[in-house]
Amino acid sequence: MSVDDSLKFLLSECMREHSGNYAAQAVLTEFPTVRDLMNASEEEMRLVKGIGPVKAKQLSAIVRFAKYAYGNHEAKVTIGSPQDAYKFMRSKLEHLQVEEFHVIGLNTKNTVVFENTISIGSLNSSIVTPRETFQMLIRRHCAGAIVAHNHPSGEPKPSDEDISLTEALSESGKILGIPILDHVIIGRGKYYSFKEQGLI
Secondary structure, eight states: OOHHHHHHHHHHHHTTOOSTTHHHHHHHHHSOSHHHHHHOOHHHHHTSTTOOHHHHHHHHHHHHHHHHHHHOOGGGOBOOSHHHHHHHHHHHHTTOSSOEEEEEEEOTTOBEEEEEEEEEOOSSOOOOOHHHHHHHHHHTTOSEEEEEEEOTTSOOOOOHHHHHHHHHHHHHHHHHTOOEEEEEEEOSSOEEETTTTTOO
């Protein structure tokens, strides 16, 4: 069974469709990749031929559950390297079509205390301030933090704004006693770590 056939089969099972897979095929024609499907809204799903309000709501709930399940492992994760941070954030950010900026709060053993979305932006930018970034870190008594965001273009090379923001957050962290241990930019199958590059 090919990847496409497997995905069609899974969609058919989710929609409890067992004769012909017509609705599943229609969904995959409109949203041909997992990335496309993960970004599809309930309203967009309703526009697919053969997908009514009930099936659209069902599919939307499945997508939300998948996103939640990917992100619900914070208490068990210890981040000891930039690659660990990339693996932790990849499923949350790689598929997105707009920029999101997240903060990961860590305890003294670098175990994740929480992970939270700070800002949702446009295709190539998001608005972030030190105040928003450190608010939850202070409240949850974190010992350190990692920040991460995605580049929807797929290329993780930092912009001048990314570099300036990292410097500002790093300085704020030193003042507050909550160091920013890394800033990881998620691209398509690759990442950029400020720590690895010696910029933090």
